[in-house]
Amino acid sequence: xxxxxxxxxxxxxxxxQTASVVQWVFSFLGLGLCCIAIFAxxxxxxxxxxxxxxxxxxxxxxxxxxxxxxxxxxxxxxVVWRYLKDYFPITLVKTAELDPAKNYIFGFHPHGVLxxxxxxSFCTEATGFSKxxxxxxxxxxxxxxxxxxxxxxxxxxxxGLVPSDKETASYILKKPGGGNVLTIIVGGAQEALDARPxxxxxxxxxxxxxxxxxxxxxxxxxxxxxxxxxELYDQVENPKGSWLRWIQERLQKVMGISLPVMHARGxxxxxxxxxxxxxxxxxxxxxxxxxxxxHNPSEEEVDEIHRIYLEELCKLFEEHKLKYNVSENKHLxxx
Numbered sequence: 001x002x003x004x005x006x007x008x009x010x011x012x013x014x015x016x017q018t019a020s021v022v023q024w025v026f027s028f029l030g031l032g033l034c035c036i037a038i039f040a041x042x043x044x045x046x047x048x049x050x051x052x053x054x055x056x057x058x059x060x061x062x063x064x065x066x067x068x069x070x071x072x073x074x075x076x077x078x079v080v081w082r083y084l085k086d087y088f089p090i091t092l093v094k095t096a097e098l099d100p101a102k103n104y105i106f107g108f109h110p111h112g113v114l115x116x117x118x119x120x121s122f123c124t125e126a127t128g129f130s131k132x133x134x135x136x137x138x139x140x141x142x143x144x145x146x147x148x149x150x151x152x153x154x155x156x157x158x159x160g161l162v163p164s165d166k167e168t169a170s171y172i173l174k175k176p177g178g179g180n181v182l183t184i185i186v187g188g189a190q191e192a193l194d195a196r197p198x199x200x201x202x203x204x205x206x207x208x209x210x211x212x213x214x215x216x217x218x219x220x221x222x223x224x225x226x227x228x229x230x231e232l233y234d235q236v237e238n239p240k241g242s243w244l245r246w247i248q249e250r251l252q253k254v255m256g257i258s259l260p261v262m263h264a265r266g267x268x269x270x271x272x273x274x275x276x277x278x279x280x281x282x283x284x285x286x287x288x289x290x291x292x293x294x295h296n297p298s299e300e301e302v303d304e305i306h307r308i309y310l311e312e313l314c315k316l317f318e319e320h321k322l323k324y325n326v327s328e329n330k331h332l333x334x335x
């Protein structure tokens with residue numbers, strides 16, 4: 001295989017963009033495990049007191065993630081995220097006004113490999129969320145497992161990430177005063193196994209938990225489609241029934257996380273590696289779908305809101321696909 005190296009005359013701006021992506025990919029592929037190793041390793045050194053003190057703090061602070069976390073605006077506004085946004089680049093697109101006196105659930109699609117558009121748009125200010133949606137506070141749900149990693153949990157909370165569980169969702173949606181946006185990546189980790197260029201099949205047909213959540217709290221549902229999300233990585237072929245897919249699905253059931261075998265480019269060459277391709281992402285926020293509050297909705301009521309949601313998501317996709325590099329004969333499908 002011929003290797004295409006990055007030119008030596010690459011501008012500093014682009015090198016900084018690549019560096020920001022490298023640290024971000026590392027943070028979500030290995031930083032959590034590194035933090036666990038550091039926490040345990042320090043116990044066997046003269047710096048053991050650091051882990052002991054942090055352990056005491058951790059026990060006292062245990063339920064903070066499920067109560068909305070502890071965001072740090074300095075980190076959300078870091079210049080690192082602006083370089084990360086410019087690498088692709090990523091654009092957040094607003095199509096309708098949101099009432100800051102109300103709470104909302106954003107349904108984000110597709111998951112992609114690393115949910116890049118969701119992180120940059122809702123866990124940083126790089127794409128201007130607070131300017132587009134003034135007086136709104138975004139939260140992005142993430143696998144609860146990672147909030148059990150010492151040190152790493154604090155890093156996650158700083159951007160507005162919260163555990164993906166009912167307790168956390170209810171706490172945020174019940175917060176008085178409104179202005180809270182809970183973003184749920186509906187397809188979850190399982191959908192990441194099908195994330196590859198050109199893929200437009202969403203794992204959504206039987207995903208109705210987010211609809212029940214919206215009905216029980218009486219909050220509007222907002223479909224969000226991230227054009228370009230699946231274009232960032234290639235994946236090793238893993239069709240249903242293949243040995244690789246069998247292993248991935250078993251690991252996903254046991255660990256709760258998916259392990260797509262992806263590849264794209266490297267740091268100093270463009271031929272292979274784990275750094276995503278430089279391809280644009282347009283995260284388009286649709287219009288709210290009103291939902292009437294009901295504590296114990298029937299299956300028929302859930303199915304009806306779910307049907308309306310699918311229709312609005314398809315409409316959002318069809319209205320914007322030509323602007324964002326999707327051919328006219330491409331359509332969404334669900335499984």
